[in-house]
Amino acid sequence: MNTALLLEMAADGAGERVAIGSAADGCVWPELLDRARSAAGWLASRPAGTVAHLGLNSQVVPVALYAAGLAAKPFAPLNYRLPDADLRRITARTAPSVVIADEDMAARVQGIEGVEVITRAAFLAEAGAGHEPPAIGAEPDDIAILLFTSGTTGEPKAAVLRHRHLTAYVLSSVDFLGAADDEAALVSVPPYHVAGVSAVLSATYLGRRTVYLESFTPEAWVALARDEAITHAMVVPTMLGRVLDVLEEKGERLATLRHLSYGGGRMPAASIERALKLLPHVDFVNAYGLTETSSTVAVLSPQDHREAVASADVDVRRRLGSVGRPLPALELEIRGAGEERLAAGELGEIWVRGEQVAGEYLGHRAIRDDGWFPTNDSGWLDEGGFLFVEGRLDDVIVRGGENISPGEIEDVLRGHPGVADVAVIGLPDDEWGERVAAVVSPTDVKTSAEELGAWVRARLRSTKTPELFEFRDVLPYNETGKLLRRTLKQELSARPAPARPAPGPTTSSSIASTRGC
Amino acid sequence: MKLTPGSRWKCALSEAEFVLVRAPSMEGELACGGLAVLAAAAERPAGGAKPEGESLLGKRYTDVDTGLEVLCSKAGKGILSFDGRALTIKEAKRLPSSD
Structure with a gap:
């Protein structure tokens, strides 16, 4: 097979049924x-x-x-x-x-x-x-x-x-000819992304028409979705924000669109809430997966989205920022540094096991003999089994023995009107091992390091408050929308740390120290 | 008969073809229309009565006792059985698709 x-x-x-191209002549x-x-x-x-x-x-x-x-x-x-x-x-x-x-x-x-x-x-x-x-x-x-x-x-x-990984993924996640006659998927992720591969295989088994967008621009995406009566699409977070901008600008609401899945990076809660408001007729699915796992391993379903948005319970509402629950065909655990299984609420490494999990590279197998694969992603499960992905394991900041997730701090900072985008990173620190720093891309709303520091301290523990803020016009992303934290970390690590305990002179006028500790 | 996942089989009596999805927990004989299935590459013998019932394209058939699961990859006459027990259609699941 x-x-x-x-x-x-x-x-x-x-x-x-048409496989590829327009309904009329595909x-x-x-x-x-x-x-x-x-x-x-x-x-x-x-x-x-x-x-x-x-x-x-x-x-x-x-x-x-x-x-x-x-x-x-x-x-x-x-x-x-x-x-x-x-x-x-x-x-x-x-x-x-x-x-x-x-x-x-x-x-x-x-x-x-x-x-x-x-x-x-x-x-x-x-x-x-x-x-x-x-x-x-x-x-x-x-x-x-x-x-x-x-x-x-x-x-x-x-x-x-x-072949066995990919066929297992398809057989366990979609039904043969499960697509309705009029369904059409718009594929705009590049062909060298695992989502481009799984899109081909799933659409085939579903019997769903695929329309390819050669290369993504938000204007072309919206026009093609409208002209081809697209019902299903998958986007990465940076694409969604830009698509929403075009929809708002043009007053287009894509009446035929039923299902929009997103994944491949952290989606700001504000973006998804905006999408839900703008496109109330659309089912949203958040998918989390890796190349090494034949694509998706967890999904936040349309029903999960609606329940989270409507809930007064803060724990349920927070699930809008989760990637949902693991696919039924998979096992998923959070493990600590000693590979011990962690309880709900504890931050650790995400491990998965299942027939779709390859965990292999040319010349190197990362998957264990018992089938478990350490993803190198950090995350935690809530009491309901919802998975929260916090980023790459290497990005977790360890300050004085405490594991601090950059994603949590970034979410809080994104809620500030003066912050358009932000990356939180750990910088080497002689006393604490690492200290928390934030690189902020500001909006037109004027703000300062002191104000942002106070904003975080009021919402999270003081140990999670960045000691350093740097302001930049744009943050570095790779072409599939992944934030290049490592690049920022290298640039900022190359600078000498500010002196303690009193805030010392900084090495750059754009760096401000808010906390001496 | 080595029923390994991914192995392909065909009905000895009809056009029906199958892919093994999940191996059974114990050895036994997979049959279509009461006759042992053939390896995909084997020649189908001529003649033979057309069996009762039909295997449907894309349906998954399972033996609850052993966990055996078979996907019908080409439709044809004949009902699947394992060690004499008729296989049953596995209910389709409804997952929110992410692709």
């Missing part, structure tokens, strides 16, 4: 299967071991993904936003390989040893040429997907997802 079985089933069972499921089979026949004739893709969203993504499965070769979507040197280094790691590249990107990966380049148009011609596919496709334990993790630090790791 491999991922292509999902497509074979859809071609059998949903023959008349390609139907049996056509998509024919293209994947022909492309697989062509791929089988190449010396390539791996099938890489360098391009924007298009029908090449599902064709190449399924063709690779039928030809028993791993599929590796590459990040076209990387600088040339990084892109070439990653591409070289896929050799021997064939890279299917958009016409305007092909030159970037020419001339790498063991790497054959074919343009998008030439590949689609092979997909339409009626080549005979190989008799035997990938086995369940073969590698289906190689994803070079975007990472917020260091050389990208090549995460390995096998």
